[in-house]
Amino acid sequence: MAEIEYTLEQKRDLKTAVPGPKSRELAERRGNAIASGVASSVPAYAEKLDGGVILDVDGNQLIDLGSGIAVTSVGASAPKVVENVKNAVENFTHTCFMVTPYEGYVELGEKIAELTPGSFDKRAALFNSGSEAVENAVKIARTYTKRSAVVVFDHAYHGRTNLTLAMTSKVMPYKQGFGPFASDVYRVPMSYPFRDADGITGQEAAERALLLIEKQVGAENVAAVVIEPIQGEGGFIVPAEGFLPTLTKWCQDNGAVFVADEVQAGIARTGKWFSSEWEGIEPDLVTFAKGIAGGMPLSGVVGRAEIMNSVHGGGLGGTYGGNPVACAAALGAIETIEEWGLNERALEIEKIIKEELGDLAESSPIVGELRGRGAMMALEFVEPGSKKPNADAAKQIAAKCMEQGVVILTCGTFGNNVRLLPPLVIDFDLLRDGLRVFAKAIEEAGA
Incomplete structure (x- = not known):
């Protein structure tokens, strides 16, 4: 199995608030040029992506746990x-x-x-x-x-x-x-x-x-x-x-x-x-x-x-x-x-997600279930003591993660799921960092 090559340092690094001034300027230009029906979940504007990192126009390095909705599985700039x-x-x-x-x-x-x-x-x-x-x-x-x-x-x-x-x-x-x-x-x-x-x-x-x-x-x-x-x-x-x-x-x-x-x-x-x-x-x-x-x-x-x-x-x-x-x-x-053995890495990613989130998924009153396979995992959020969908918790958690430089996506018929779709090439230490930010946001939302 060949070693994965990266061109960006694989770490989370925030130079400004998210979004930063250059992203806010682009958002203003966008409002005058792009149809409002085309929406984006991340307020930061990308400059370069590599491995599990999104480098935005303000110099922030965000952790990518979305892969452009499962598209950049091999990374967004894989050498081959x-x-x-x-x-x-x-x-x-x-x-x-x-x-x-x-x-x-x-x-x-x-x-x-x-x-x-x-x-x-x-x-x-x-x-x-x-x-x-x-x-x-x-x-x-x-x-x-x-x-x-x-x-x-x-x-x-x-x-x-x-x-x-x-x-x-x-x-x-x-x-x-x-x-x-x-x-x-x-x-x-x-x-x-x-x-x-x-x-x-x-x-x-x-x-x-x-x-x-x-x-x-x-x-x-x-x-x-x-x-x-x-x-x-x-x-x-x-x-x-x-x-x-x-x-x-x-x-x-x-x-x-x-x-x-x-x-x-x-x-x-x-x-x-x-x-x-x-x-x-x-x-x-x-x-x-x-x-x-x-x-x-x-x-x-x-x-x-x-x-x-x-x-x-x-x-x-x-x-x-x-x-x-x-x-x-x-x-x-x-x-x-x-x-790069990315099928095997997908299973390693599943293992890490379960290690970092499994106990919390069992104990948190707002987590109904952790499920999925490989690098396609999700948590379903519910109202405490029930299976009633809790979309507000999912939105709150996603927003909190974004503030901390971690990109996660919501989904589900009821809007109450947070899905984890990291690039299969993500550095495992970077992945753990992102998951720990996510876990803290869950703990705060469920407190």
């Missing part, structure tokens, strides 16, 4: 990614693969087919964003099955396009005012162990969902069942063991396409290349994005050859899909994950 991008840019920035193809697209398709679960013959198609990948997975499933119904789950997040907004569960801020949405999308209950009735198994939770599908949709009408193996925006919900295998078996038995939306949980984030591997399932189609290209915009769908090839020529694509520079970045990111 930077090298590959520079080389690609010198050759050409764009040709449009649908006009003049190039090797990088093909090589990435080959590589991603090797990494996704299942030993069957696969094909891939590349796009720009997670939303595009999910929408194209639905198009492919509908073409293959000659059916139209799409089944999704409570607490799901699948994107911001019209179809993926229909598939997304949470109204604010994603769906409010943007309807009407695409039709023939049906929502069923998710396995949510913290909030499910005591004792319900994963298989029983799946059977609860499947009964609704059969009675309210009709198995013969289902083109695809689409699920995040670990839900992201919904609150880092890990379904009970047996839930996912029961769903995949039902899809096999009823001719529906099982789609694993691995946009947030994939690409080594949970300690395996794809989170589907934790329960040994083999999805028909897998969508990926975020961590695949070290921060460059790239996404895709990969899956069974007979399903992927069911679409007519020209039916899949997009002007920028599989851009050559983004493909080069992705190949560099994959090489970085392999050389």
Whole structure:
């Protein structure tokens, strides 16, 4: 395993309050130039990112526990990614693969087919964003099955396009005012162990969902069942063991396409290349994005050859899909994950998070649960003595951490979760420092 290289000193260092004067000046300029619907959770403006550090324009070094929402898993300036991008840019920035193809697209398709679960013959198609990948997975499933119904789950997040907004569960801020949405999308209950009735198994939770599908949709009408193996925006919900295998078996038995939306949980984030591997399932189609290209915009769908090839020529694509520079970045990111052993580091990060926060999660009256896998962990905050969601605590804690130079993100259908998504390359001492700031903020909020 190669040693991780850093160009910034990996420590928290505050020169000014956050935000500092230069960030405040940029915020004023932003208000006169950028639409208010584009919001940011961090008030500081970035100048350079490396490892687990964000250097802002005022010279503050912040600890990054968000990774641009699970994007910069290999770091925001990984040497191999930077090298590959520079080389690609010198050759050409764009040709449009649908006009003049190039090797990088093909090589990435080959590589991603090797990494996704299942030993069957696969094909891939590349796009720009997670939303595009999910929408194209639905198009492919509908073409293959000659059916139209799409089944999704409570607490799901699948994107911001019209179809993926229909598939997304949470109204604010994603769906409010943007309807009407695409039709023939049906929502069923998710396995949510913290909030499910005591004792319900994963298989029983799946059977609860499947009964609704059969009675309210009709198995013969289902083109695809689409699920995040670990839900992201919904609150880092890990379904009970047996839930996912029961769903995949039902899809096999009823001719529906099982789609694993691995946009947030994939690409080594949970300690395996794809989170589907934790329960040994083999999805028909897998969508990926975020961590695949070290921060460059790239996404895709990969899956069974007979399903992927069911679409007519020209039916899949997009002007920028599989851009050559983004493909080069992705190949560099994959090489970085392999050389630096980042799947193993994700599991080490989980261990450290549990060491630093486990006892507090058990004792704090406002922490309902610490959950997740690998470097995809979250705490759910509740009102003391109950399971009532406590969004105010999550916001207060995130703000307190920001004041101390630690970037954390909230999430969840109820807005009451704080998620931890550090870069997989984060220095472990830096990680512990950030977690201790977080722990102190929890203690103060729960006092």
